[in-house]
Amino acid sequence: xxIASTLKPSARDxxxxxxxxxxFRLGDEEYAIDILRVQEIRGYDNITRxxxxxxxxxxxxxxRGVIVPIVDLRIKFELESVEYxxxxxxxxxxxxxxxxxxxxxxxxxxxxxxxxxxxxxPEFGGAMSVEYLEGLVDLDDRMLILLDIExxxxxxxxxLVDAMExxxxxxxxx
Amino acid sequence: xxxxxxHDTFFDEAQELLDDMEALLLGLDVERPDPETVAAIFRxxxxxxxxxxxxxxxxxxxxxxxxxxxxxxxxQGSLALSPASIDLMLxxxxxxLGMLAFHRRGEAPDEGAIARATGLLTDLAxxxxxxxxxxxxxxxxxxxxxxxxxxxxxxxxxxxRLQGVDDESAEGICEELGLFGELGEVSxxxxxxxxxxxxxxxxxxxxxVLCFVLEPExxxxxxxxxxxxxxxxxQAPQASASTAAAREVPRExxxxxxxxxxxxxxxxxxxxxxxxxxxxxGELVITQATLEQAAASLDTRAHEDLMRGTSLxxxxxxxxxxxxxxxxxxxxxxxxxxxxxxxxDMAGKLGKQVELxxxxxxxxxxxxxxxxxxxxxxxxxxxxxxxxxxLPEQRLAAGKPECGxxxxxAAHQAGNIVIEVADDGAGLNRERILAKARSNGLEINPxxxxxxxxxxxxxxxxxxxxxxxxxxxxxxxxxxxxxxxxGMGGSVSLFSTPGQGTTTRIVLPLTLAILDGMLTExxxxxxxxxxxxxxxxxQLDPSSLKRLPGGGRVVPIRGDYLPLIELxxxxxxxxxxxxxxxxxxVVVEADRTRYVLLVDxxxxxxxxxxxxxETHYRRVPGxxxxxxxxxxxxxxxxxxxxxxxxxxxxxxxxxxxxxxxxISSQPSTVSGVEI
Numbered sequence: 001x002x003i004a005s006t007l008k009p010s011a012r013d014x015x016x017x018x019x020x021x022x023x024f025r026l027g028d029e030e031y032a033i034d035i036l037r038v039q040e041i042r043g044y045d046n047i048t049r050x051x052x053x054x055x056x057x058x059x060x061x062x063x064r065g066v067i068v069p070i071v072d073l074r075i076k077f078e079l080e081s082v083e084y085x086x087x088x089x090x091x092x093x094x095x096x097x098x099x100x101x102x103x104x105x106x107x108x109x110x111x112x113x114x115x116x117x118x119x120x121x122p123e124f125g126g127a128m129s130v131e132y133l134e135g136l137v138d139l140d141d142r143m144l145i146l147l148d149i150e151x152x153x154x155x156x157x158x159x160l161v162d163a164m165e166x167x168x169x170x171x172x173x174x
Numbered sequence: 175x176x177x178x179x180x181h182d183t184f185f186d187e188a189q190e191l192l193d194d195m196e197a198l199l200l201g202l203d204v205e206r207p208d209p210e211t212v213a214a215i216f217r218x219x220x221x222x223x224x225x226x227x228x229x230x231x232x233x234x235x236x237x238x239x240x241x242x243x244x245x246x247x248x249x250q251g252s253l254a255l256s257p258a259s260i261d262l263m264l265x266x267x268x269x270x271l272g273m274l275a276f277h278r279r280g281e282a283p284d285e286g287a288i289a290r291a292t293g294l295l296t297d298l299a300x301x302x303x304x305x306x307x308x309x310x311x312x313x314x315x316x317x318x319x320x321x322x323x324x325x326x327x328x329x330x331x332x333x334x335r336l337q338g339v340d341d342e343s344a345e346g347i348c349e350e351l352g353l354f355g356e357l358g359e360v361s362x363x364x365x366x367x368x369x370x371x372x373x374x375x376x377x378x379x380x381x382x383v384l385c386f387v388l389e390p391e392x393x394x395x396x397x398x399x400x401x402x403x404x405x406x407x408x409q410a411p412q413a414s415a416s417t418a419a420a421r422e423v424p425r426e427x428x429x430x431x432x433x434x435x436x437x438x439x440x441x442x443x444x445x446x447x448x449x450x451x452x453x454x455x456g457e458l459v460i461t462q463a464t465l466e467q468a469a470a471s472l473d474t475r476a477h478e479d480l481m482r483g484t485s486l487x488x489x490x491x492x493x494x495x496x497x498x499x500x501x502x503x504x505x506x507x508x509x510x511x512x513x514x515x516x517x518x519d520m521a522g523k524l525g526k527q528v529e530l531x532x533x534x535x536x537x538x539x540x541x542x543x544x545x546x547x548x549x550x551x552x553x554x555x556x557x558x559x560x561x562x563x564x565l566p567e568q569r570l571a572a573g574k575p576e577c578g579x580x581x582x583x584a585a586h587q588a589g590n591i592v593i594e595v596a597d598d599g600a601g602l603n604r605e606r607i608l609a610k611a612r613s614n615g616l617e618i619n620p621x622x623x624x625x626x627x628x629x630x631x632x633x634x635x636x637x638x639x640x641x642x643x644x645x646x647x648x649x650x651x652x653x654x655x656x657x658x659x660x661g662m663g664g665s666v667s668l669f670s671t672p673g674q675g676t677t678t679r680i681v682l683p684l685t686l687a688i689l690d691g692m693l694t695e696x697x698x699x700x701x702x703x704x705x706x707x708x709x710x711x712x713q714l715d716p717s718s719l720k721r722l723p724g725g726g727r728v729v730p731i732r733g734d735y736l737p738l739i740e741l742x743x744x745x746x747x748x749x750x751x752x753x754x755x756x757x758x759x760v761v762v763e764a765d766r767t768r769y770v771l772l773v774d775x776x777x778x779x780x781x782x783x784x785x786x787x788e789t790h791y792r793r794v795p796g797x798x799x800x801x802x803x804x805x806x807x808x809x810x811x812x813x814x815x816x817x818x819x820x821x822x823x824x825x826x827x828x829x830x831x832x833x834x835x836x837i838s839s840q841p842s843t844v845s846g847v848e849i
Contacts, residue, residue: 048808049699051745052795052825060791062802065453069791098790162792 018114023144024091024104027079030142031104032111033149039092039099041107044070044084054159058103063092069160071153072103095153100160102149111144113137118146184225185278186442191218192274193511195267200514204255207248215263216245222270233288234273239378240295241266244302252304259301261522264515266294332377335394336367347388354380370398445541448501452687455495456783456802462491463804499687503538506584506593509548510535513555513582520559527566527577528559534584539591540685546662547593547682550655554595554678555580557652562599562676572673574598590664591684596677602628602670628668632656660815662686663706689784691801691811693777694760696742697749700809701773702782702801707764707814711776716754726821729759729770736761739821740772741812745796746825750774764814771817784811796820 021032042063047070049059056075060067070090074082090101118135132155134146153160195218198211219242226235241263247253269291276283339347344362348369351357355373362368373380377395462484469477469484510532521528539547563569563578570576581596604627611618611630618630634653659666664682683689683706691702712731719727719738728735738759742750751757751774759770782801785808787794798813 046807048800048810050794050797050810051747060787060800060808062806062808065457065785065802067785067787067790067800067802067808100790160791162788 018112021111021113021144021146022091023108023111024089025106025108026074026077026104027081029145030108031073031145031147032113032137033091033093033147035110037093037095037149039094042090042092042101044088044090044103057159061090061101063099063101066099068092068099068101070101070103071158071160074103074105076158093149093153095150098153098161100153102153113146121145181229181277183442184229185274188222188225188274189271191222192267192271194218196264196515197511199260199263199267200518202255202260204257204260207255209249212245212249216242216249219245229277231273231277233283233291234270234277237266237270237273237288237291237295239376240292241270241298243376244295244298247302247304253302254304256301259298262294262298262301264518266291266298269294330373331398332371332373332380333394333396333398334367334369334371335396336388337392337394338365338388339367339392340365351380443501445502448498452498452502452783455491455498458491459495459783460802460804460806462487464806467804499540499685500538502541502685502687504541504544505535506537506539506544506547506591507532507535509544509551510582510584512548512552516552516555517559517580520556524559525565526559526563528563528580529577530580530582532582537584537586537591539584539682540687542686543591543662543682546658546686547680550658550666550680551582551593551595553652553655555582558595558597558599558676562597562601564600568600572600587681591682593680593682594677595680596675598675601672601674601676602631602668603672607631624670625667628670631668632666663689663704687784689782689799689801689811691780691782692760693780693809694741694758694773695775695777696745696751696773697747699745699747700777700803700807701741702780702809702811703760703762703771703814704764704798704811705779707762709761709763709768712759712761712770714754714757714759714770714772719754731761731770734768737769737818737821738772739769739817741817742772742774744817744820744825762814762817767815767818769818769821771814782809782811795825 020035022035022038023030023032025031047059047061050057053059056072058070058072060069062068072082087106088103089107090103091107093100093102117137119138121130121133121136132148132152134148137144137146152158195215198215198218202208202211202215219238223235223238223242226232226238244253248255269287272287273283273291276287334351336347339362344360344367347367348357348360351369351371354375355371358370358372360367360369371380377397381393381395466484466488469480472480474481513532514530517528517530558580563580564572564574566576569578579598581594583596584591584593586592604624607627607630608618608620608622611633614633616630616633631652632655634651656666659680659682662682663686664680666678666680668676668678670676689702690705692705692708694701694703712729714729718730720730720735721727727738729738740750741747754772757772757774758776759772760776762769762771782803784799785801787797787800794810796813796817797810798816799811800808801811803809
C-alpha cells in the first residue's frame with residue numbers, strides 16, 4: 001500500500017514536527033509506533049518459555065548472543081484469535097537501554113504523520129488503559145492507533161523490569 | 175578529540191600512580207629509605223603534578239608539589255623520615271585521591287578538602303626534621319618564620335615582574351609576596367610591578383599563589399644571582415620541566431603533555447567492548463556448531479576438505495573463546511594490593527603488631543569475581559585483625575611472638591581458585607559461639623563437631639565480638655560474606671585451632687562467564703543445572719517414595735529422606751514425564767539445602783557461557799541465568815537453592831502479586847496459548 005499518496009501534508013509548518021511511525025496489525029486493528037524505537041523485524045521462532053511469567057510474556061530468545069524477552073501484544077491486548085503463522089513477526093524494540101521483542105500479526109507500513117493529524121483517544125473500557133495511547137489517526141479509509149510503546153513496555157503491568165530498577169516516574173505515567 | 179577524554183586518561187593514570195605511591199610508601203624503610211623507592215614516589219608525585227597543571231587542577235597541583243618538595247628533601251638527604259611522616263604522607267595521598275574524585279565528577283575540590291591537604295602538608299613538614307650536614311649552607315635568614323606552605327631549605331633571590339597590575343591590587347600582591355619571604359625594591363610603572371624577593375619558596379609555589387589574582391602570562395619570576403643550592407631545588411634531572419631555571423610562562427610548560435617515565439605496554443579497554451567481543455565469539459561458536467551439524471549428514475569421504483575445515487574451525491573458535499575469556503582475567507594482586515594499607519592503618523588503631531604476607535599474586539580471576547571478592551575479603555581481614563589477632567602483651571603471655579601474622583593467599587586447585595585468609599591469633603572460641611548461638615535462638619547441640627560450630631558463625635546476625643567496634647562488627651556479618659561468595663558460585667569454610675589461629679577458605683570458580691553445567695531435559699525444554707551443586711543422579715524406585723502430609727514426597731537415600739521436587743510440575747512444563755520410574759532424580763546439594771530434583775533425561779555435561787536475563791528482562795524466580803545452546807536456542811540455568819523455596823511458595827504467577835489493571839480475566843497459568 002502506498003501511504004505517501006494518502007497522506008497530504010495539511011500544514012507546511014507542521015512538516016518540521018512530522019514523525020515517522022511503523023504500522024502493524026493486531027487482529028483487525030492497525031497500530032503504529034514511533035519508528036525510532038524499532039531496531040529490527042524478525043520472524044517468530046526459537047522462543048524459550050519461562051515459567052511463572054504472565055501469559056503475554058512468551059519467553060526469551062537469542063538475538064545475536066543477547067537474551068531478549070518476547071512479549072505477545074495480541075495476548076496483552078486480549079485479542080480473540082492469537083495464531084502463530086508465517087506472517088507473525090517480532091518487532092524488536094529499543095526501550096531505553098533495553099531490547100524487547102513484540103509479537104504482532106503483520107507489519108504494514110512506514111508512515112510520516114504530523115501532530116495535527118492526531119485525535120485524542122477516547123476513554124474506552126478495553127484491555128488497556130488509555131494512558132499508553134498517543135492518540136488516533138484517521139486515514140482516508142482506516143483508523144490508526146498510535147501506541148506510546150516506550151511507556152507501555154516500561155509500565156508495571158508489563159512486568160518486564162524489576163520493580164526496583166524502574167524509575168518511580170514511569171510507574172504511573174505523568 | 176574531546177578534551178574530557180584526556181581528563182579520563184589523566185584520572186586513570188593518576189589513580190594508578192597514587193596506588194603505586196601507596197604501595198611504595200608502605201614498603202619504605204623509615205630508618206634507611208631506599209633512594210630508588212624515594213625517587214619512585216617522587217616521580218609519581220611529579221607526574222601527577224604535571225598532569226594536574228595541564229588541566230589547571232590547581233589544588234591537586236599545589237598539594238603534589240608540596241609533597242614533591244618534601245620527598246625531594248628526603249631524596250637529597252636533607253630531611254629525615256619518621257613513621258609519623260609515612261602515615262601523614264599516606265594521608266596526603268588519600269587527600270589527593272579525594273581531590274581526584276572531585277575532578278572526576280567535574281567539580282573543583284571543596285574548601286574543606288583543600289584546607290585538609292594544606293594542613294596535612296604542614297603537619298608533614300613538621301614531622302620531618304632537617305638533617306644536619308648536607309645543606310645547611312644558605313640558611314642565612316633562619317630567623318625568617320617558616321610559616322607558609324612547605325619549602326625547600328634554600329633561599330634564593332627572585333626578580334619579580336608582574337604585568338597588568340594597577341596600584342590598587344599592587345598592595346595586595348606585595349602583601350602576598352611578603353608571605354613568601356623578604357620583599358625589596360618594589361616599583362610599579364605603567365602597570366608593571368617589579369620587585370626582588372628573597373625567598374625559600376619555589377617559583378612554582380609563588381606563581382601558583384599569584385595565579386589566583388593574575389594570569390600566568392602576566393607573571394615572570396626569574397632567579398637573580400642564584401645562591402649555590404638553587405640547583406638542589408631545581409633538582410629532578412629526569413623531570414622534563416625543571417631543566418630551565420627560569421619559567422617565564424608556566425603554562426607553556428604545562429601545555430606539554432605529561433611525559434611518563436616508562437612506556438606502558440598495556441592498553442586500557444572498556445569491559446563493554448570485551449563483553450561485546452565475547453558475545454560475538456559466542457555467536458561464532460553457535461554458527462560453527464550449526465555448520466558441524468550440517469556437515470555431519472554428509473558423506474565424510476566425499477567431503478573430506480569440508481570436514482577438515484569444520485574441525486579446524488572448531489579448534490580455532492575454541493582457542494579464540496579462551497583467549498577472549500583470558501582478557502577478562504585480572505591478577506588477584508589487584509585485590510591483595512589494598513590490604514597492606516588496611517592492615518597498616520588498622521593495626522595502628524588497634525595497637526596490634528601485624529605482619530601481612532600475601533602469596534599467589536599472579537593468580538588470575540575473572541573481573542566479575544575480582545569485584546565481587548573485595549568486600550568479603552575486606553571483611554575477613556578486618557575480622558582477623560580485630561577479633562583474631564591478640565594484643566602484643568597477650569601474645570607474649572601466650573608464648574607467641576609479639577608480632578601477629580596474617581597470610582593472604584590465592585592458588586589454583588582442581589579448576590577452582592582457593593583464597594585463604596589465615597591468622598595466627600587466638601582462634602575461634604567454641605563456648606562463646608555456642609552461647610551466642612543459643613541466645614540467638616539457633617538450633618545447637620553441645621556434641622556438635624567443631625566444623626558445625628564454626629558454621630554457626632555464618633548464620634544471619636551472628637557476631638562473637640563482645641562489643642561492636644569501629645573497625646568491624648558493623649552489622650555486616652559473615653552471613654553476608656557467605657551469601658556473596660555463594661552468589662558467585664563459590665563456597666566458604668572456616669578452620670580454627672584454639673590458640674593457633676583461624677583460617678577462612680574461599681573456593682571460587684575460575685570465571686563467572688563460563689559454567690560447568692549438566693544439561694537436562696523435561697518435556698521438550700532444556701534446563702541446565704550447575705554441576706557444582708549436583709551430588710549424584712539416581713534412578714527412582716516409585717514404590718520407595720514416601721508421601722508427607724500436605725502432598726510433599728520424600729526419597730529415601732542411604733538412610734536420609736530428601737524432599738522431591740518435580741521440575742516439570744514446578745515449572746508447568748508441557749509433556750513432562752509422569753512416570754517416576756522413567757524419570758531421573760538428581761541429588762542436589764546447594765547452600766546447605768538437599769533435595770532430589772526430578773527431570774526427564776540427563777543429556778550430558780557441558781561448559782556453557784553464562785548470560786544474564788536481567789540485561790534486557792528481569793530476575794526470574796528459580797532461574798539464575800541463561801545460556802545459548804549449540805542450535806541457537808536459549809536454555810535456562812536453574813537457581814538450585816531457590817527451587818527449594820519455590821517448592822514451598824509456588825511460582826509468583828500462581829499466587830498473583832499486586833493486582834494488575836484489566837488483565838485479571840486472563841488465566842493465570844502459562845499455557846494461555848499454545849504455539
